[in-house]
Amino acid sequence: QVQLVESGGGSVQAGGSLRLSCAASGYTIASYCMGWFRQAPGKEREGVASIDSYGSINYVESVKGRFTISADNAKNTLYLQMNSLKPEDTAMYYCAARPGFCYDYPYEYDYNYWGQGTQVTVSS
Numbered sequence: 001q002v003q004l005v006e007s008g009g010g011s012v013q014a015g016g017s018l019r020l021s022c023a024a025s026g027y028t029i030a031s032y033c034m035g036w037f038r039q040a041p042g043k044e045r046e047g048v049a050s051i052d053s054y055g056s057i058n059y060v061e062s063v064k065g066r067f068t069i070s071a072d073n074a075k076n077t078l079y080l081q082m083n084s085l086k087p088e089d090t091a092m093y094y095c096a097a098r099p100g101f102c103y104d105y106p107y108e109y110d111y112n113y114w115g116q117g118t119q120v121t122v123s124s
Contacts, residue, residue, distance in 0.1 A: 004024055
């Protein structure tokens with residue numbers, strides 16, 4: 001059974017950093033496209049970044065240069081390093097997985113498995 005468990009969320013001031021983790025079980029992340037998504041109150045869930053073992057790494061424009069996605073296949077864990085956080089980054093962050101490679105943009109409907117989310121709050 002595929003399971004994804006996020007951790008690492010919290011409250012920080014603008015300009016601060018957080019590192020999110022997503023521990024996967026029931027499958028090997030090296031065989032999957034892994035993505036991070038977020039949903040702010042009153043807004044739709046949006047893709048943030050994705051990574052696969054074929055060398056594809058994608059970021060949405062709003063986080064480029066500030067966020068870094070990475071994966072540790074030995075630990076079967078996905079990460080999202082978030083630097084220079086802004087109040088508009090406040091959201092529930094989810095990790096997700098889909099078999100195979102990543103497409104150029106992380107669309108929600110492409111992903112089969114989801115974690116329960118971890119809250120990130122950035123104050124000004």
